[in-house]
Amino acid sequence: MPHVPKPSQPAQPPTPPQHTAGESAQTVTPGADSRASDASRGQAVPLEALPSEALPDDAPQLDSTHDSTHDSMAAFDQESVDTASLPDIEHEFSMQELFDAELRQAIRSVPLKGDEEKLPRVEIQGAEGQHAALMRIDHPVKLRVRGSLGDYAFAYNAQTVIKVFGNVGHGVAEGMCSGSVRIRGHAGHGAGTAMTGGTLGIYGSAGDRAGGAMRGGGLFVRGNVGDDVGLGALAGTIVIGGDAGKNLGNPLSNVAVFIRGKAASLTPGVTEAPLRKKQEVQLGLLLISAGIRGDATDFRRIVPIAKLAAENAARGEVVPNWR
């Protein structure tokens, strides 16, 4: 088994996309509420919205009092304020003291409680931008990672419930099968690439090609996303709390794309449509499960034109337009 050096090179802090939907934006949502006027709409979530200990030394730091008032962050922070204040941390490992293979083995050997509802809690310290960290863990535990990670963190994981108090690099949760990954900070490009299940929640912003080649699962980004989101995706759900860059959506897919802000442009073959009641309920539940508070009615969906036409054709029989 190859060894990964313990003090791996720090990753560059991910650069959040700075899209401001310009004049070419497809639609503008009237009546933006207070949530929409916060950092998640119109411009990128400021890097200041991140915990100071989670950022590389040269990354902009966060005023922690500012974000604690935000409901979404509050939901994320409910059970993760401070390691010392939590009595139920059962295992603690340091990425500075263990090789990556040793760390994964240690996590896999954490005994389960037998109660599916109550997963063992594991605290991971010493995250300093390591690449390819904590991949292919298939063990039902709750991991909390303090610090930022580099590229390809949590690839091909299953069952594990993860929270990261920091940023992540490119390709986070690539090929994830099940479980969940929640990122308190920002993510680089290609977040959730080829994931087949589970939930990836990013509470900051994400870069280009988020959800690329997705085949299932849910990707939730509270802030903005970059260009080509959903490129090559086949199935799953993508929820964007802020704005999107160019070429949003994929005309040949069953991906459900929901957006609260504006998209700089849509991929040819897709269009925007309002949510139906059933979808509002579904999205509301998804938002709750992802720990993102928000009203589903604020969102619109990006749907292939052909699929929308098929939906309307089928719907016409149930709800005739003469009514």
Add this chain to the structure above:
Amino acid sequence: MFPVAKTLTRSDGASVRFELPLFWYDPPWIQLPLEVAGRLAASVANLDVVVSALRRDVTADEDPSELFAPIPVDESAAGNETEPQFLPRMTPYRAERYGFSPVDFDQTRVIDVRLSATRDPSGRLAYSPDQMNRWENAADHSPIGGGGYVATGAFPTDVVSLKQAQTKLDQLRLLAPTAVVFVSIDCYRLEEEIAAALIAQPDGLIVRMNQPEIEGLQLAALVTRARQLMDEHQCGEKPLWVVPGEVSSRDVAKLIALGASAVAIDAWCTPLVQFLLESMPTSRYDRSAFNQIPAVASQYLWDDIDRVIGHLSTIMPQGTTAQRLGTYHSRWAKACGVSLLAP
């Protein structure tokens, strides 16, 4: 004697052994029923040919697969505690990773990172509906992409540059600790493509030269040039695997003498696949043809494989290209004082 078996070393020092310099690069698994595909893959791999396949190419998720299972141990040797052995397999890691599952990393010997799109047999840069349904287990009422062709990815969505691709390859080395990580490229614009691929520091290169317009002499020139370029980039010791079109066993030996480290034998396997397509019974209860697949594979391939081994045994391992291509035995030439042939 020129070594037929080789041990390749990864950039992190781990080593991977290959018994033959032959591999089946792009098998048409989708043309065969799952069960037949799985049997054929294992049968060819049993001949020590490295076979390229995803698990979902050759078996359903819940079914066992000969290609992915440990090789059964003789009962006489069952008392010895030995590491389980697996058939030689390579894993295509396509840009969009359709059909890929985490088990594809297990026990594979090569991760083939395909940085560019490849055409399907119909010439499209896309995957057929049948292919997508096999990979993604789509329900009948909800086919992938609405039941049409799905475009292939031109570049991985989670790689931002060729320099950063080095991190991706390091990631794959961690995920597949038993495998060397290769990057595969096309042979057009060879200078630019090889220079770009080597930036990511793969353990080796696979160059696709199987386009129909490439003839024998062009193929030889391309292999020579590819090896020269790798030398120029201080990667001369890295393996160069070549995917040619129609080749004979003599051609394979020549390509290796010219600088290739392994050669794809897809052209030899095409008649085998055709035979299976024509001879497979339609009844699922008729197992005779199915049980004969290993014998048929051996019958179709072994003579050529053995001829390659024979030709390679005559190549001077440390000689120049001209010496390696020579049709003489260097020791005899030297003993007889034929200095022109044995300098």
